[in-house]
Amino acid sequence: MRSIWYMGEKMRVLVTGGAGYIGSHTCVELLAEGHDICIVDSFCNASPEVINRLEEITAVRPEVHRVDVRDRAKMMAVMARYKPEAVIHFAGLKAVGESSQIPLNYYDVNVQGTVVLLEAMQAVGCQHIVFSSSATVYGTPHYLPYDEAHPCAPSNVYGHTKHMAEQVLSDWQRANPESAVVLLRYFNPVGAHSSGRIGEDPEGPPNNLMPFVAQVAVGQRERLAVFGDDYDTPDGTGVRDYIHVTDLALAHLGALAHAKKGSGTDTFNIGTGAGYSVLEMIHAFSKASGREIAYTVAPRREGDLPSYYADPSKARAVLGWAAQRGIAEICDSTWAWQSQNPTGYKP
Numbered sequence: 646m647r648s649i650w651y652m653g654e655k656m657r658v659l660v661t662g663g664a665g666y667i668g669s670h671t672c673v674e675l676l677a678e679g680h681d682i683c684i685v686d687s688f689c690n691a692s693p694e695v696i697n698r699l700e701e702i703t704a705v706r707p708e709v710h711r712v713d714v715r716d717r718a719k720m721m722a723v724m725a726r727y728k729p730e731a732v733i734h735f736a737g738l739k740a741v742g743e744s745s746q747i748p749l750n751y752y753d754v755n756v757q758g759t760v761v762l763l764e765a766m767q768a769v770g771c772q773h774i775v776f777s778s779s780a781t782v783y784g785t786p787h788y789l790p791y792d793e794a795h796p797c798a799p800s801n802v803y804g805h806t807k808h809m810a811e812q813v814l815s816d817w818q819r820a821n822p823e824s825a826v827v828l829l830r831y832f833n834p835v836g837a838h839s840s841g842r843i844g845e846d847p848e849g850p851p852n853n854l855m856p857f858v859a860q861v862a863v864g865q866r867e868r869l870a871v872f873g874d875d876y877d878t879p880d881g882t883g884v885r886d887y888i889h890v891t892d893l894a895l896a897h898l899g900a901l902a903h904a905k906k907g908s909g910t911d912t913f914n915i916g917t918g919a920g921y922s923v924l925e926m927i928h929a930f931s932k933a934s935g936r937e938i939a940y941t942v943a944p945r946r947e948g949d950l951p952s953y954y955a956d957p958s959k960a961r962a963v964l965g966w967a968a969q970r971g972i973a974e975i976c977d978s979t980w981a982w983q984s985q986n987p988t989g990y991k992p
């Protein structure tokens with residue numbers, strides 16, 4: 646499938662948030678396809694060690710600028726110097742709980758950061774952008790699987806900022822008819838690069854299931870709290886659509902090629918279409934790691950939905966992309982990353 650996406654055209658791609666979890670995996674795939682990349686990252690949630698690891702995996706040391714996307718003058722300067730043909734915009738804040746405690750930071754980074762980025766793109770005539778959105782924009786499901794036509798009614802601040810950024814991008818596109826915006830709504834990104842050299846490295850106790858499970862397996866945390874076993878799901882625990890980060894990274898190559906082909910705004914769900922429960926994930930991880938995952942059942946987490954998963958058929962039909970990696974590969978790669986880097990990028 647990869648050969649369909651890469652249509653012989655090498656691009657100069659500016660990657661905001663390229664040192665982060667999803668950004669770093671996407672940079673590996675961009676470099677593997679022969680694109681030229683320039684990373685813009687404030688490193689507020691990333692380690693500089695990521696850049697060494699990227700070089701180790703790809704044998705290319707990418708251009709990197711430690712810049713905050715909200716810094717208009719610096720963004721203008723980077724754009725003027727690098728002159729990208731396309732941008733992939735990962736930079737943002739992503740913790741749902743934190744977003745309700747410091748909402749203004751979330752609006753500032755996720756919405757205003759996107760405005761400044763577009764201004765800087767406009768200044769150099771860059772007309773193609775792929776944006777990291779989230780399934781969280783849909784809110785409580787009216788039906789499942791969610792398709793892209795499902796109404797958007799996010800129920801948390803983080804979701805509001807992602808939905809607003811989507812609106813900013815599509816309004817900008819309408820005002821610039823030659824431009825192309827691709828909005829990718831990720832489901833639950835998990836897993837790590839097959840080399841075990843890059844992966845997810847959350848600061849402090851992980852909010853998300855898989856990094857928590859991995860830290861229990863490696864002995865960094867005693868036990869996992871399973872948030873609720875009384876949902877109306879097959880085993881009572883929450884069901885999600887877990888997408889391997891390498892599959893997710895490859896979706897960005899498809900999105901870039903799509904953006905280059907035409908103009909307009911297009912939105913795609915990036916998920917597998919299959920839902921797995923918390924207990925299924927624990928058991929799969931236990932099998933991959935050969936370790937017991939100790940857990941206790943705790944009350945439901947406020948704001949959690951019982952179950953959701955993607956209808957990814959539009960991405961398959963239009964981008965020629967579909968997830969190739971299943972739960973076993975997700976757990977194996979997470980375990981390879983976590984066991985080889987028990988403290989993440991920290992020494």
Ligand code: NAD
Binds near residue numbers: 662668688691
């Ligand atoms: P991440 O925190 O690992 O990566 C984000 C990167 O952006 C980090 O390297 C961080 O240092 C950088 N950054 C943050 N604020 C910045 C700023 N103001 N200026 C410049 N750089 C800044 O997160 P991730 O999981 O890789 O997520 C990437 C994107 O995907 C985010 O926009 C996130 O909202 C979105 N997303 C993530 C998930 C998920 O579960 N991981 C799900 C849906 C959508």
Ligand code: UD1
Binds near residue numbers: 833834854872883
């Ligand atoms: C969360 C965010 C969502 C974001 C997504 C991916 C919320 C309400 N939603 O989704 O906006 O796009 O992360 O980053 O935070 N679980 C446990 N114990 C844990 C952690 C999680 O049982 O310690 C359960 C949850 O209840 C859920 C499942 O595991 O059923 C997945 O949780 P998580 O990884 O946090 O992702 P989401 O809640 O789907």
